[in-house]
Amino acid sequence: MDLLRSGVAALAAESPASLDDSTLAAQLTELRRLIDQVEAEWQRRLGEFDGRGAAAGTAASTASWLRATCRLSPGVARDRVELARRLPDLPKVAMALAAGDISVRHASLVTAAVGELAAAAGDEVAAEVESPLVEAATLLDPLRLRREIAHARHAVAPSAAVEAEARAYERRRLSISETFDGLVAFDGLLDAEAGAVVLSALQPLSVAAGLDDARTACQRRADALVELARRQLDAGTLPALGGERPHLSVMVDLRALRRLPGARAADTDWGGPLTAESARRLACDASVSRVLTDGPSQPLDVGRRTRVVPPALRTALAVRDRGCVHPGCDRPPPFTDAHHVVHWADGGATSLHNLVLLCRTHHRLLHEGRWRLDHRPRAGPTAA
Numbered sequence: 001m002d003l004l005r006s007g008v009a010a011l012a013a014e015s016p017a018s019l020d021d022s023t024l025a026a027q028l029t030e031l032r033r034l035i036d037q038v039e040a041e042w043q044r045r046l047g048e049f050d051g052r053g054a055a056a057g058t059a060a061s062t063a064s065w066l067r068a069t070c071r072l073s074p075g076v077a078r079d080r081v082e083l084a085r086r087l088p089d090l091p092k093v094a095m096a097l098a099a100g101d102i103s104v105r106h107a108s109l110v111t112a113a114v115g116e117l118a119a120a121a122g123d124e125v126a127a128e129v130e131s132p133l134v135e136a137a138t139l140l141d142p143l144r145l146r147r148e149i150a151h152a153r154h155a156v157a158p159s160a161a162v163e164a165e166a167r168a169y170e171r172r173r174l175s176i177s178e179t180f181d182g183l184v185a186f187d188g189l190l191d192a193e194a195g196a197v198v199l200s201a202l203q204p205l206s207v208a209a210g211l212d213d214a215r216t217a218c219q220r221r222a223d224a225l226v227e228l229a230r231r232q233l234d235a236g237t238l239p240a241l242g243g244e245r246p247h248l249s250v251m252v253d254l255r256a257l258r259r260l261p262g263a264r265a266a267d268t269d270w271g272g273p274l275t276a277e278s279a280r281r282l283a284c285d286a287s288v289s290r291v292l293t294d295g296p297s298q299p300l301d302v303g304r305r306t307r308v309v310p311p312a313l314r315t316a317l318a319v320r321d322r323g324c325v326h327p328g329c330d331r332p333p334p335f336t337d338a339h340h341v342v343h344w345a346d347g348g349a350t351s352l353h354n355l356v357l358l359c360r361t362h363h364r365l366l367h368e369g370r371w372r373l374d375h376r377p378r379a380g381p382t383a384a
Contacts, residue, residue, distance in 0.1 A: 285337045
C-alpha cells in the first residue's frame with residue numbers, strides 16, 4: 001500500500017502541462033489500465049472479506065458496510081458484492097480484470113450474463129460463452145458489450161431473451177413533476193421497443209434549424225418533444241377530456257397582453273405561471289375566448305371562442321413565406337407559428353400584411369429575447 005501511495009504521489013507531483021501529446025495519451029491509457037488492475041485487486045479482497053462474513057459485527061451486510069465505510073451508493077455497493085461473489089467461479093473474467101484488459105463494468109456485465117445463461121440453458125452452455133464474452137469485453141465499451149450480450153443470449157437461450165425483454169418492459173416508468181423554480185422535470189425508463197418508437201419520432205423534429213442554431217443536442221430533443229406534443233394537440237385526434245379535446249389553456253389578464261404595469265402573470269392548467277411576453281407569443285396564433293370578470297375571480301360573461309388566424313390566412317402565409325422568415329432558418333410551415341408584427345392586443349390586424357411565419361425558436365427569441373422583426377416577408381429579426 002505504501003508503494004501504491006508513493007506512486008500516486010509521484011504522479012500528482014508531475015505537471016500534465018509539461019507533457020507532449022503522445023506522452024500524455026500513453027499515460028492516460030496506461031493509467032486507465034492500472035486503475036482497472038487496482039479495482040480487480042480491490043474486488044479480490046472484497047470477496048475474501050465478504051466470504052468471511054467480516055462485516056457482520058458492524059453492519060447488516062457487506063453492502064451496508066461498503067456504503068458506510070467506502071461511501072458507495074447503495075446500487076454500486078450491491079453490484080460490487082455480487083461481482084465479488086461471482087468472480088471465483090469465472091476464472092477467465094477474473095484473469096482479464098486482474099490484467100487490466102477489462103473494467104469492473106465489463107466484468108459485471110459478463111458475470112451477470114453467464115449467470116443468467118446458466119440458469120436458462122445450463123452450466124455447460126454458460127461455460128462455453130465465458131471466453132467469447134471476455135474477448136468481446138476486451139474490444140468493446142460496456143454499452144456495445146451489453147448489446148453483444150443481448151445477441152448472444154438470444155442465440156443461445158431464446159427463452160431467457162424473452163424473459164429479459166419482459167423484465168425490461170415491466171421497468172417502464174415516467175415521472176413528471178414541477179420543480180421549485182418553475183421547471184418541469186422528467187425522469188423515466190423505456191424498454192428498447194418503446195425507446196425506438198420515441199426516438200424515431202423525435203429525430204426528424206430535432207434537426208438543427210439552420211446554420212445559426214445555437215441549441216445543444218439535448219435542447220433540440222427537448223424542443224422536439226414539445227413540438228411532437230404540440231402537433232398532436234393541433235391535430236385534435238386525442239381522446240376528449242372533460243367533454244373537450246385536449247389543448248393548452250392560458251389564462252391571462254388583458255392588461256398583461258398590453259404590457260401594462262401591475263398585471264398578474266398568466267396561468268396554465270398544468271404548469272406554473274407564464275410571463276406576459278410568453279402569453280403574447282402564444283396568443284399570436286391561437287383560439288381566444290373573452291371572459292369578463294367582476295374583480296379577480298367572479299366571471300360575468302364568457303364570449304364565443306374565436307380563431308385569431310383562420311386556416312385560409314394560414315395557407316396564404318405558407319405560400320408567401322414558405323417557412324420561418326428568419327435568415328438562414330429552413331424550418332418549413334408545419335414547424336412555424338403565425339406571428340403578428342403588431343400584436344393584436346396592441347390593435348394589430350390579423351391580416352396578411354401584419355403576419356409572418358416564425359419557427360418556435362425564433363418566435364421565442366422575438367418575444368422573450370426582445371428582438372425586432374423588419375416588417376417585410378423573408379426579413380429577419382434584429383436586436384431591439
